[in-house]
Amino acid sequence: MSSSQASTARSGTSPLDSFFKITERGSTLGREIRGGLVTFFTMAYIVVLNPLIIGTVKDGSGQFVGGGTDPAVAIAKVAVATALVAGVVTILMGVVANFPLALATGLGLNAFIAFSVATKMTWADAMGLVVLEGLIILLLVLTGFRKAVFEAVPLQLKIAISVGIGLFIAFIGVIDAGFVRRPAALTGPPVELGVGGTLRGWPVLVFVVGLILIVTLYARKVKGAILIGILAATVLAIIIEAVANVGARTADNPDGWGLSVPKLPDQWFTKPNLDTIGEFSLFGSFEKIGVVSAILLIFTLMLADFFDTMGTMTAIGAEAGLLDKDGNPPNSQRILIVDSVAAAAGGAASVSSNTSYIESAAGVGEGARTGLASVITGICFLISMVVAPLVTLVPYEAATPALILVGFLMMTQVKGIDFDDIEVAFPAFLTIILMPFTYSISAGIGAGFVMYVILKSVRGKARQIHPLMWVVAALFVVYFVIGPLTDWLT
Numbered sequence: 001m002s003s004s005q006a007s008t009a010r011s012g013t014s015p016l017d018s019f020f021k022i023t024e025r026g027s028t029l030g031r032e033i034r035g036g037l038v039t040f041f042t043m044a045y046i047v048v049l050n051p052l053i054i055g056t057v058k059d060g061s062g063q064f065v066g067g068g069t070d071p072a073v074a075i076a077k078v079a080v081a082t083a084l085v086a087g088v089v090t091i092l093m094g095v096v097a098n099f100p101l102a103l104a105t106g107l108g109l110n111a112f113i114a115f116s117v118a119t120k121m122t123w124a125d126a127m128g129l130v131v132l133e134g135l136i137i138l139l140l141v142l143t144g145f146r147k148a149v150f151e152a153v154p155l156q157l158k159i160a161i162s163v164g165i166g167l168f169i170a171f172i173g174v175i176d177a178g179f180v181r182r183p184a185a186l187t188g189p190p191v192e193l194g195v196g197g198t199l200r201g202w203p204v205l206v207f208v209v210g211l212i213l214i215v216t217l218y219a220r221k222v223k224g225a226i227l228i229g230i231l232a233a234t235v236l237a238i239i240i241e242a243v244a245n246v247g248a249r250t251a252d253n254p255d256g257w258g259l260s261v262p263k264l265p266d267q268w269f270t271k272p273n274l275d276t277i278g279e280f281s282l283f284g285s286f287e288k289i290g291v292v293s294a295i296l297l298i299f300t301l302m303l304a305d306f307f308d309t310m311g312t313m314t315a316i317g318a319e320a321g322l323l324d325k326d327g328n329p330p331n332s333q334r335i336l337i338v339d340s341v342a343a344a345a346g347g348a349a350s351v352s353s354n355t356s357y358i359e360s361a362a363g364v365g366e367g368a369r370t371g372l373a374s375v376i377t378g379i380c381f382l383i384s385m386v387v388a389p390l391v392t393l394v395p396y397e398a399a400t401p402a403l404i405l406v407g408f409l410m411m412t413q414v415k416g417i418d419f420d421d422i423e424v425a426f427p428a429f430l431t432i433i434l435m436p437f438t439y440s441i442s443a444g445i446g447a448g449f450v451m452y453v454i455l456k457s458v459r460g461k462a463r464q465i466h467p468l469m470w471v472v473a474a475l476f477v478v479y480f481v482i483g484p485l486t487d488w489l490t
Contacts (some may be wrong), residue, residue, distance in 0.1 A: 019099055019372040025322070027369040030223070032100075036376025039102050042399045043359040045259055046086065046104045047175075047384055048392065051078040054105075054352060057114040060288070065123045066276045066349050079260035080272045080385050081349045087381030089342035089354055094374030095335035100364055101316055102377045103342045106355040108440065109304060113352045117285075117297060125284035128293065128345040132282060133301040134344025134353065140306075141336045150310050150336075151328060152466035157448055158327035159416045162315040164435035164444045166410025169358050173403035176258055176396040177207040178249060201242045201255030203397040206233050208438040211401035218365075218405060226366045226402045233398035237262035258396030265392055272385045296482065303353055305480045308441045309339045312356040319410055320364045325334035327454035337390045358441075362402040365409055410452025423459060427452035 018022050022032060054065055055075035064074035086104035118126040140146045170347050174180040179199070183192045193201060199208075205209075210233030217225035240246065241263050249256035285294045313336075317329030329335065339356055346354035363373050414432075419425040431448030436443055452474040456465050 004305075016372070019115070019339075020094075020372045022370055022372065025320075025369040027367060029372075031367030031371040032370055032378055034224050034227050035100060035363035035366040036373040037045075037359050037380065038230065038366040038402060039100075039357075039363030039368070039397060040377045040380035041227075041372065041394055042362040043102060043104060043357050043404050044384065044394060044398065045378070045399070046107070046357075047083045047381070048260055049107070050082045050105045050110055050351060051075040054078045054082075054111050054113050054350075057118060059118045059123045059126065060121045063123070065118075066127050066279060072406070076270075077273050077276045078351055080270075081276045082279075082351045083351045083385045084272075084274070085342070085345050085351055085354055087378045089338065089345055089378075090374050090381060091378030092341070093335070093356075094378065096371075097331045097338050098359060098371035099313070099316070099329065099335050100320060100368040100370060100373040101313060101324075101335065102357050102360045102363070102374055103339065103354050104357055104381070105346055105352050106305070106308070109301065109355070110352040112301075121285050121288040123283070124279050124281040124348060125282035125288055127350050127352075128282045129285050129297055130347025130353045131280055131299050131344045132347075133305065134340055134347060136298065137302055137305060138337065138340035138342060141333065141340050142221055144333075146306065146310075146336050146340075147333050149468050150314075150332065151224050151326065152468040152472075152483055153234030153310075153327075153449075154424065154452070155327045156417050156424045156428060157431065157452060158314050159413050160431040161441075161445060162318045162410055163414045163417075163428075164432040165311060165315040165358055165361075165441060166407045166437075167432060167437040168407075168441065168444075169361065169403045169410075170407025171439075173407065174399035176345070177400040178204055178258055179207055181254075191354070195254045202244055202246050203237070203249070203255065203257050203395065206237045206240065207234060207397040207401060208333060211404055214401050214405055215394060221405050224362065224366065226362060226405065230394070230399055230402060233401065234262060234394050237395055237398050238264070238393065258394045260392050262393055262395050262398070269386050276313045278348060279350045280348055299326075300479070300482055301353065303475060304440075304442045305343050305353055307445045309336065309356045311445055312358050313339075314362075315358060315410060316356075316360050316471045317365055318413055319361050319368050319406070322369065325351075359403065361406040361410060365402070365406045371484055402451060415459040423455045423461070424452065426455065442479070446479060457484045 013023055022029060055078040058064060063069060064071055066074050066077045082105055090102045093103060106132060109156050113126055138462050180191050180193060194204060210229050213232055214226055214229030217228060241261060247253050247256045249258050313329050317323045324330050340353035346352050417425065417428045427448040430451050431444045434447050435444035450473045453465055453469060456462060
């Protein structure tokens with residue numbers, strides 16, 4: 001018996017356990033597998049949604065991503081590349097950083113690239129900007145700047161970020177499920193309950209049943225509560241669709257399913273088309289729109305990526321109980337490196353910047369504590385490249401109940417904020433409420449940081465502010481006025 005084998009035998013752990021520190025972090029192999037599956041099912045929608053955003057917009061030359069004029073072909077290509085990149089970078093996160101965090105194309109950024117950037121140039125030029133943004137962030141990570149900024153953030157603001165993200169993902173859940181919607185009329189409240197202020201339709205029933213089931217199972221401490229709830233709600237949705245033929249949610253059918261219709265597909269397997277891989281031009285955009293405009297676009301992308309991930313990994317670490325006394329997750333430098341590589345990889349594959357997904361909190365809620373869960377999630381993404389039902393059978397209404405429960409769990413951290421101290425309480429308040437109100441993690445973080453610097457300064461405590469907080473606050477001021485600034489400089 002070798003020394004390593006003897007060591008393993010004495011410790012009573014397997015090489016897999018030792019590598020991922022499963023037992024050390026208070027988890028089990030079963031929990032990691034379930035957590036990885038739950039994370040996949042709660043974010044698999046991106047394989048369907050990203051192609052509908054990236055694959056349906058013509059660039060400045062009149063072509064769809066990947067070349068050509070057929071949107072159906074572009075959608076198929078983007079779907080495969082989206083799953084491929086998400087799978088590879090998520091596995092990388094698990095193996096390199098050993099953290100239960102999954103990555104995929106970032107929502108919001110993909111729409112910004114599609115509608116505000118690609119229409120001014122070619123898709124290759126637009127994706128070149130994404131690659132450059134990822135490489136710049138990677139440089140900031142390798143020099144230690146990104147980690148230094150993260151560690152300069154006061155602990156209570158980190159807690160506020162976690163709480164705000166909890167409310168944000170709960171809001172995403174009720175919106176995606178159609179439980180709360182934007183009213184058709186331009187007057188009145190910005191959102192309302194169901195359709196016209198009332199709940200109706202089979203999909204909403206599936207969401208409610210799924211939520212009650214998940215919370216009930218969780219309250220009774222049933223292992224796999226979230227996964228069981230998602231699968232049970234999906235089965236219920238398939239049965240209802242087969243009987244009632246509900247169809248997809250559209251303007252003419254507001255009571256339909258969100259994103260995916262839960263029915264067995266005619267074709268179970270697809271042949272991957274990887275034509276979009278490598279379709280980018282690093283500096284083509286500089287010729288198309290000028291150096292100043294290109295730099296401002298890179299700055300916008302970079303700042304959103306920079307802080308979204310910092311907030312997400314803090315929230316996931318807090319929910320998993322993995323943060324140290326200063327609110328920092330383990331292997332934070334490795335997490336940030338993988339995330340930066342993922343951003344560039346998304347651009348290189350023409351699917352937009354890949355970033356960390358807050359839906360990973362659903363897997364953590366299921367018990368995931370290590371990178372093995374991310375490996376499981378990544379493998380599922382790779383399988384989804386060829387097995388269609390894995391991403392088309394689960395509608396929003398079956399997956400989003402998990403986000404509501406996780407949002408609640410993350411909200412409980414609010415007790416760690418001292419609301420008697422306005423210097424931190426009000427910035428924390430802005431951080432918490434603006435994430436769901438603006439549908440942006442970066443906007444909430446930015447507002448909180450800027451207000452923290454202002455309040456400390458006006459109360460004569462400017463010397464207590466970390467120098468990097470001054471830098472970050474200034475950058476966020478630029479970020480908030482980037483629109484008029486761009487118009488002025490170009």
